[in-house]
Amino acid sequence: MKYPIAIEPGSSKTAWGVVVPDLPGCFSAADGGIDEAIEKAKEAIELWIEIALDNAKDVPKPSLITDLQKKKEFKGFIWAIVEINPALLSDDIERVNISLPKRVLARLDAKAKSAGENRSGYIAHMAIST
Known part of the structure; x- marks a missing residue:
């Protein structure tokens, strides 16, 4: 699965913030730039999915970036895609x-x-x- 992430650029004084719009409450941050922010987002998504499945909750399907970009709360954010191993979702x-x-x-x-x-x-x- 590929989840879009919204990245709020950081600076020398603030961390790079990441929001995963499709997974309520899923977010992360990184001090080391955009590459680290994407990697931290992947960890957050995997953990979010694992906890949801352990609690018998549904895992939302990813949205299209183009739909999410239209939302005002993400104005000025950078967009990226994080690919998650589908085996994380399998109970086979x-x-x-x-x-x-x-x-x-x-x-x-x-x-x-x-x-x-x-x-x-x-x-x-x-x-x-x-």
């Missing part, structure tokens, strides 16, 4: 093969059992909750 199950020392696997299985989960569920739970 994928089988993976991992290699772990037997002692680590035994600990993992014991912790999964005590949590009332299977190995895969426990790993997924730990990844999401941290």
Whole structure:
């Protein structure tokens, strides 16, 4: 997915501000210029999407930059596109093969059992909750 971002230029005294109009409350800032601002925006978008999905909320589809540019609140902003890996939006199950020392696997299985989960569920739970 490609999300448009609105970048408010910074100066030697102020950071570059970034707003993601399609994701309410999603914003970021950077002191290091426009390239850093775009990179920070990508991190903010990925985190916003992850939190929304974890809370069973819908992720809005991106708007067209041309539509967003017409809004008065973005007058003087620079526009860019941030591409997000579509895998972030997928809940499809994928089988993976991992290699772990037997002692680590035994600990993992014991912790999964005590949590009332299977190995895969426990790993997924730990990844999401941290």
